Amino acid sequence: GAGVSQSPRYKVAKRGQDVALRCDPISGHVSLFWYQQALGQGPEFLTYFQNEAQLDKSGLPSDRFFAERPEGSVSTLKIQRTQQEDSAVYLCASSYGTHQSYGYTFGSGTRLTVV
């Protein structure tokens, strides 16, 4: 596609509910990142994929968070048993090559509200 697409745009979840957030990167983009952005803060690194390989997941806040990119294109971020502190905007970004030489294109994000 022309840009990075994320869905849903907004998600309201009851505490304890599982959610799945989808990211459809630009076709052919090798690198894919997930970030969490709290209100008024900068994006915080969650995890990084190069094609289907998850090379770094050190930013995932707990084992309730899980990300996958099975075919090296679409990625899903899953949050189990959501808590109120999970409320944030979740941003996905992709890049043509390995990220040391290319800028990232961000999706519009998914705003998750846990009530």
Add this chain to the structure above:
Amino acid sequence: QQPVQSPQAVILREGEDAVINCSSSKALYSVHWYRQKHGEAPVFLMILLKGGEQKGHEKISASFNEKKQQSSLYLTASQLSYSGTYFCGTEPTGNQFYFGTGTSLTVIP
């Protein structure tokens, strides 16, 4: 690991200049700069690779001093459209990317 930006916020009148600084405690492979408007995704401005280079993008340019692990973003003759929050992004390792603390820039008529 998060780079520190200064100032935290700045208010300019149209046509004025501004400098935003980004400082990291880690050795860097590259520095990115992004602008984010309220409620929108960050937009890529430019990337600087190690080598002390300076790049330009219209009236926005940046420098990268890898020895000092610092980068600066220069905005000249600011326009209303420059308003937003500016983030630097740094790569201390091969598989992570950290955004800075952010600088809120407001340009007023």
